[in-house]
Amino acid sequence: MRQQSHLFKETAKQALADPTLKIALNRTTGLLQRRRAQVIDEFPEYAEARAAAEKIKTHTLEHMAHYLAQFEANAIAAGAQVHWARTPKEASEIVIRICREAGATSATRVKSMLGEEIGLPDALSEAGIERVETDLAEHIIQLAGDPPSHIVMPAMHKTHEQVAELFREKHAEPSEDDDVTSLVESARRELRQKFLGADVGISGANFLIAENGSIVTVTNEGNAELTVTPPKTHIVTAGIEKLVPSLAHATVFLRLLSRAAIGAEITQYTTFYNGPKRKDDADGPEQMHIVLVDNHRTEMLGSFLRPMLRCIRCGACMNHCPVYASVGGHAYGAVYPGPMGSVLTPAMRDLKSTKHLPNACTLNGRCKEVCPVNIPLTDMLRSLRARQHDAGLTPPVTKWALRGWGWLARRPKLYHRVTGLAVFVMRVWSMNKGRIRRFPMAGNWTRHRDLPQPELGTFMQQYKRRQGK
Numbered sequence: 001m002r003q004q005s006h007l008f009k010e011t012a013k014q015a016l017a018d019p020t021l022k023i024a025l026n027r028t029t030g031l032l033q034r035r036r037a038q039v040i041d042e043f044p045e046y047a048e049a050r051a052a053a054e055k056i057k058t059h060t061l062e063h064m065a066h067y068l069a070q071f072e073a074n075a076i077a078a079g080a081q082v083h084w085a086r087t088p089k090e091a092s093e094i095v096i097r098i099c100r101e102a103g104a105t106s107a108t109r110v111k112s113m114l115g116e117e118i119g120l121p122d123a124l125s126e127a128g129i130e131r132v133e134t135d136l137a138e139h140i141i142q143l144a145g146d147p148p149s150h151i152v153m154p155a156m157h158k159t160h161e162q163v164a165e166l167f168r169e170k171h172a173e174p175s176e177d178d179d180v181t182s183l184v185e186s187a188r189r190e191l192r193q194k195f196l197g198a199d200v201g202i203s204g205a206n207f208l209i210a211e212n213g214s215i216v217t218v219t220n221e222g223n224a225e226l227t228v229t230p231p232k233t234h235i236v237t238a239g240i241e242k243l244v245p246s247l248a249h250a251t252v253f254l255r256l257l258s259r260a261a262i263g264a265e266i267t268q269y270t271t272f273y274n275g276p277k278r279k280d281d282a283d284g285p286e287q288m289h290i291v292l293v294d295n296h297r298t299e300m301l302g303s304f305l306r307p308m309l310r311c312i313r314c315g316a317c318m319n320h321c322p323v324y325a326s327v328g329g330h331a332y333g334a335v336y337p338g339p340m341g342s343v344l345t346p347a348m349r350d351l352k353s354t355k356h357l358p359n360a361c362t363l364n365g366r367c368k369e370v371c372p373v374n375i376p377l378t379d380m381l382r383s384l385r386a387r388q389h390d391a392g393l394t395p396p397v398t399k400w401a402l403r404g405w406g407w408l409a410r411r412p413k414l415y416h417r418v419t420g421l422a423v424f425v426m427r428v429w430s431m432n433k434g435r436i437r438r439f440p441m442a443g444n445w446t447r448h449r450d451l452p453q454p455e456l457g458t459f460m461q462q463y464k465r466r467q468g469k
C-alpha cells in the first residue's frame with residue numbers, strides 16, 4: 001500500500017465530502033458499537049479478563065527474547081521452518097523466495113494486516129504469482145483494486161449495494177439477487193476452485209504460542225483452513241509481538257478478541273496449527289514456514305511506545321473513534337488506520353511524514369476505554385505530539401497559540417476574565433439560537449459542523465453560582 005499519511009488533510013476532506021462513504025461507515029461502526037456493548041454487558045468477568053490480558057502481554061513483552069527463542073525451538077521441533085525478518089522488504093523477499101522454491105504460480109491468502117505491512121500483495125504480483133484473497137472482504141477490495149480501510153473489516157468503506165454492482169461486473173457467474181446470502185454464494189463459486197488449485201497458502205497469525213510452537217488463526221468464514229490445508233506449502237507471516245507464553249494464556253485473548261472486534265462471544269473458526277502434516281495425518285501442507293517480522297517492534301519495546309505492542313488488532317478503537325467514523329480508513333494513508341494506526345504508523349515510519357496522524361484525534365479517550373488490553377492510546381498520541389513539538393514539526397500558528405494559552409493559563413485571574421469575555425461574546429454572536437454557524441478564526445470547525453452556544457458563564461462562574469458563592 002502506498003504511504004500517503006502526509007496528505008491526511010486533503011484525503012480527509014475528500015472523505016468528508018463523500019455521502020456514500022458516510023452511509024457505509026455509519027451502518028457498520030454503529031452496528032459494531034451496539035453489538036460490542038451488548039456482549040460485554042453479558043460477560044461478567046470482562047474486567048478481570050481484560051486485566052489478565054494486559055498482565056500477560058506486559059509479562060511477555062518483558063521477557064520477549066526468552067519467549068521468542070522458546071517459540072522458535074518448539075516450532076522447529078514440530079517440523080516448521082522459522083525465518084527472521086528485520087524489515088518489511090526482508091520479510092516479503094523471504095516469502096517470495098519460498099514461493100519460488102515451491103514452484104508456485106498462484107497463492108491463496110488469508111487476511112493479514114502484517115501481510116499488508118510488509119507489502120506482500122505488491123511483492124507477489126511483481127514476482128508474477130497470482131494472488132487470491134480468500135477472505136470475503138479482502139476478495140471485494142481485491143476486485144475493486146482498493147487497499148483495506150479497516151483492520152478487521154477491510155471493505156468497511158463499501159456499501160452492500162456497491163458490492164452487488166462490483167460482483168455483477170467482475171464475477172464469472174454473478175447471482176441474480178443482491179441479498180447478502182446470494183453475494184456470498186457468488187463469491188464462493190468464484191473462489192472455491194482457486195482454493196483447491198493454489199500452490200502456496202499464506203496466512204497471518206493471531207497468536208504465536210511459545211510453549212509448543214503453534215500458531216493460531218481466528219476467522220468467521222473458515223477460509224484460513226481452506227487456504228492453508230490443500231496447498232503443499234503453508235507460509236505464516238507474523239509480527240513478533242503476537243507471542244503468548246502458553247495455550248492457557250491464548251484462551252484469555254480468544255475470549256476478548258471476538259467480543260471487542262465484532263461483538264460476538266467467539267469466532268466461528270479458531271484453529272491451532274502445530275507444524276506441517278505428519279506421517280499419519282489425512283491432510284495438511286508438507287512444509288510450514290513461519291516468517292517472524294520485527295519492523296521497528298524491538299525499538300518500540302525499548303521506548304514509551306511499548307504498550308502498543310500489547311495490541312491484538314481487534315479494531316475496537318477505530319469502531320469507537322469519531323474521527324475514523326467520519327473519514328474512514330483510507331484517509332489515514334497508512335496500513336493501520338484509526339487511533340492504533342496513528343500511534344503505530346509514526347513508530348514504523350517517522351514523525352515528519354506522519355505528523356498529521358497523532359493530531360487526528362480529539363483525545364476523548366473512547367479508544368482506551370474499549371481497548372481489550374487497556375492500551376493508553378491517547379497518552380501515547382499526546383506524547384507523539386510533544387515529540388513533534390520538540391522536533392520543530394508543529395505549525396507556527398499552533399505553536400504561538402499554545403504559547404499564548406500557556407502564558408494565560410499561568411495567570412488565573414486574567415485567564416478567568418478572558419474566558420468570561422469569550423463566553424459573553426460567543427453568546428451574543430449566537431443570538432440565542434443555540435448554535436453558531438460561523439465564527440471568526442473558527443472556519444475549520446464551522447465548515448463541517450456548528451459550534452454549540454456556550455452556557456451562561458464559564459465553568460468556574462457556573463460552579464460558584466451553584467455553590468451559592
Ligand code: SF4
Pocket residue numbers: 260310311312313314315316317318340367370371372373374375377
Ligand atoms: S489498540 Fe486496542 S482496541 Fe485498538 S486494535 Fe489494538 S487491541 Fe484493539
